[in-house]
Amino acid sequence: MTTMKEIAERTGVSISTVSLVLNKRDAGRVKPQVAAKVRETATQLGYRPNPLARSLRTSKTSILGFVSDEIATTPYAGRLILGAQDAARALGYMILTVNTNGETDLEEHEISTLKQYGVDGFIYARMFNQRTTVPESLLSLPTVLLDGTDDTGRVPSIIPDEEAIGYEATRHLLDAGCRNIAYVGASDRAYAADSGRRAGYRRALREAGLETDAGLEVGTTFNQPALDVVGDLFDARHPDGFFCFNDARAWYVYESAARRGLTVGRDISVVGVDNHRIFAETLAPRLTTMDLPHYEMGYWATLKLVSLIERRTPRIDLPHTTSPLPSLDDHDARIRCTLIRKESVV
CATH class of the missing domain: 3.40.50.2300 (Response regulator)
Incomplete structure (x- = not known):
């Protein structure tokens, strides 16, 4: 096993200098060219730090x-x-x-x-x-x-940045020409994200000179109850754009549109959140989405x-x-x- 002493001898510096460099404490203490030489030599010699010894030394x-x-x-x-x-x-x-x-x-x-x-x-x-x-x-x-x-x-x-998510997603729908934009949110638990995304959605509408409309905002859980809520939204308000809390809820928009003879990407526009791999590879046409990092x-x-x-x-x-x-x-x-x-x- 290569030791710091061997590296010091090979590079012509002290063991303490080698220790500073290999423990990443050389900034302002060791000249950059010397530090670079020590690291290069350590790599060439196959140096591997001993974690147990270091933990005993440094706590x-x-x-x-x-x-x-x-x-x-x-x-x-x-x-x-x-x-x-x-x-x-x-x-x-x-x-x-x-x-x-x-x-x-x-x-x-x-x-x-x-x-x-x-x-x-x-x-x-x-x-x-x-x-x-x-x-x-x-x-x-x-x-x-x-x-x-x-x-x-x-x-x-x-x-x-939850509010920015709602704002940018809604802004994208507005830029595409949508003017009757619905928000399909979450009602199964108290998400901090839901209130932030809803706030961003509303801000984008206000900046575009559009009134916020509580009738275009719904909260859903999953399965048949979600499909019922989204279907009622289609029938009552006829949105031309949908911003969905996540990609999973966007699926209910796709399904409700298909049942009404509407085509996503042609008759209505949809934006989700998550860039969820399963939905990204399943939904057709492919879903525009905000990537959660x-x-x-x-x-x-x-x-x-x-x-x-x-x-x-x-x-x-x-x-x-x-x-x-x-x-x-x-x-x-x-x-x-x-x-x-x-x-x-x-």
């Missing part, structure tokens, strides 16, 4: 705890966790993930277990954007809230957490992402979402 394990409620059982979990893991890997950390199923007792048990493993900090992830109170048991270590807003304001967080939110959450742990901004080459990452200086970050144009808008 840090380079392990992050990822605590979620229902995230691991949702179709969006993969992108959230992948983004977090990719950022952790690039920064020399690893992530331990636990799922609590929304059970308080289980959550406290899992948090305690992660602490026993010596995690350096926590990402506390929620299913969909919601207001939440971060458990007191997390606050002894650096913590970042993912896809939620902390009621107390003590913990930094990242959420989608789950990968980017997971990536930012890890960057933010490491910046709190190390008390510095991580130096890293950021990956290409669909949505730009917010500044790490933000305490309550809102990430803009990207409109994915397809064929469901006239």
Whole structure:
């Protein structure tokens, strides 16, 4: 196994210099050309850090705890966790993930277990954007809230810019010539996202000189009740455009249109939210949708957490992402979402 001493001898610098460089603490302490030579030599010699030795020396394990409620059982979990893991890997950390199923007792048990493993900090992830109170048991270590807003304001967080989603989706329908635009929202739980997207929808209408109309706004659950609500909306108000809370609810618009002999993308226009792979590959014509940047939110959450742990901004080459990452200086970050144009808008 290659040691720091061997690298120091090969490069003609001290062991302490090698240590600063390989532990990413060389900024302002080691000349850039010297640091580059040390890294190149370490790579050539196949140097691999010893995590156990480093943890004993620094009292840090380079392990992050990822605590979620229902995230691991949702179709969006993969992108959230992948983004977090990719950022952790690039920064020399690893992530331990636990799922609590929304059970308080289980959550406290899992948090305690992660602490026993010596995690350096926590990402506390929620299913969909919601207001939440971060458990007191997390606050002894650096913590970042993912896809939620902390009621107390003590913990930094990242959420989608929900109002911008509603505004940009509705603006796209207006630009396509729609003037009788419906909002198909969610009524099965109190989503923070629903109120934000509805507010953006209304703002876009007002700016276009159109009156908001409560009769064009409906809330749905799923299955037959949702189909009934959307069908009644078609028959009573004859919308020419639909902004849907998510891609799943857009399906009911497609189905209701087909039952009435209408063609999406020709007779009516539809915009969803999620860029959900199943609906993106199933619906015809393909659904125009607002992409929810789950990968980017997971990536930012890890960057933010490491910046709190190390008390510095991580130096890293950021990956290409669909949505730009917010500044790490933000305490309550809102990430803009990207409109994915397809064929469901006239």
